[in-house]
Amino acid sequence: MQAELKFEQLVDEHQSMVFSIALRMTGDRGLAEEIAQDVFLELARHLNKIVDADHARNWLRRVAVSRATDALRRRRTRATDRWVELEEKHAVEFAVGDSPLGRRVEELLKQLPEQQRSVLILRYQEELSAEEIATMLGMPVATIKSQLHRGLKLLRSKAQAELKEFVRGGESFHSVELNTAGSTE
Amino acid sequence: MNEIEQSEVEFEQELRGVFARVDAPRGLKERILAARESSAQKVLAIEMKPRRVHWHLPARIAATVLLTAGVSGALVEHHYDEQRKAEKAREQLYLALQITHHAFQHVQDRLAEKGQPHE
Numbered sequence: 210m211q212a213e214l215k216f217e218q219l220v221d222e223h224q225s226m227v228f229s230i231a232l233r234m235t236g237d238r239g240l241a242e243e244i245a246q247d248v249f250l251e252l253a254r255h256l257n258k259i260v261d262a263d264h265a266r267n268w269l270r271r272v273a274v275s276r277a278t279d280a281l282r283r284r285r286t287r288a289t290d291r292w293v294e295l296e297e298k299h300a301v302e303f304a305v306g307d308s309p310l311g312r313r314v315e316e317l318l319k320q321l322p323e324q325q326r327s328v329l330i331l332r333y334q335e336e337l338s339a340e341e342i343a344t345m346l347g348m349p350v351a352t353i354k355s356q357l358h359r360g361l362k363l364l365r366s367k368a369q370a371e372l373k374e375f376v377r378g379g380e381s382f383h384s385v386e387l388n389t390a391g392s393t394e
Numbered sequence: 395m396n397e398i399e400q401s402e403v404e405f406e407q408e409l410r411g412v413f414a415r416v417d418a419p420r421g422l423k424e425r426i427l428a429a430r431e432s433s434a435q436k437v438l439a440i441e442m443k444p445r446r447v448h449w450h451l452p453a454r455i456a457a458t459v460l461l462t463a464g465v466s467g468a469l470v471e472h473h474y475d476e477q478r479k480a481e482k483a484r485e486q487l488y489l490a491l492q493i494t495h496h497a498f499q500h501v502q503d504r505l506a507e508k509g510q511p512h513e
Binding site: 216217220221224225226227228229232233238242245246249250253311314315329330333334336361364365368 | 402405406409410411412413414415416417418419422423425426427429430433
């Protein structure tokens with residue numbers, strides 16, 4: 210009974226964290242939900258090994274990243290399937306953020322390699338330090354720092370290019386609008 | 395802080411805002427708990443299920459043992475039969491040699507009686 214209550218409480222507290230990690234890693238709501246379910250079922254099997262709340266939170270983060278990476282690899286291996294392509298196309302339509310910048314960042318995030326993506330998610334969604342990420346993923350701190358730096362640089366350069374494109378498009382649209390308005394007058 | 399560093403910090407701040415956690419879909423918790431319940435019941439059902447006795451394997455083992463014993467018995471019997479036959483043939487040969495020896499002895503004795511030297 211105690212374990213049941215503990216499990217329910219952990220699901221309650223961490224479902225949005227696990228779901229968000231899976232969603233940002235995969236970009237697919239349905240898949241993210243499946244991953245979240247798998248992660249919590251695995252937690253149920255390992256519940257007796259969980260020491261405290263911090264341990265549970267870190268365990269869930271690590272397993273969520275790992276399951277999402279596995280799911281992406283599985284999806285890549287069956288990428289030739291037309292139905293999967295359609296499914297992926299559909300998944301791209303989804304956006305986490307409401308703002309245009311949020312939507313673009315989500316799109317750009319999907320273009321990054323899985324490891325860089327997971328490091329950025331753990332850094333900016335979970336607000337973990339490079340040291341904490343290194344401990345969690347079992348990687349050297351220097352590697353994490355370099356992944357963060359490269360990921361951020363790539364994201365920034367792509368975002369800036371998109372922004373310039375957006376501004377240029379907006380200006381031309383604006384000038385056309387003005388010209389049309391001038392001609393009618 | 396120069397302009398580049400400033401813009402980097404601002405970009406990181408924006409990212410933090412963009413990367414806020416998303417709410418889990420409605421009913422996810424209930425689905426997780428239901429899946430856990432159903433997986434626990436499956437495990438229980440597997441544990442409670444009486445172990446099915448597989449008779450095929452013991453029957454096969456018994457048949458193999460019987461067949462092996464039968465073949466071995468027949469081979470042993472055949473071996474003893476051959477041995478008995480060889481023993482009998484040896485006895486017959488010995489008897490024949492004895493008869494020959496007696497016959498030869500008898501002829502020799504008769505010749506000696508008649509005073510003829512033995513050649």
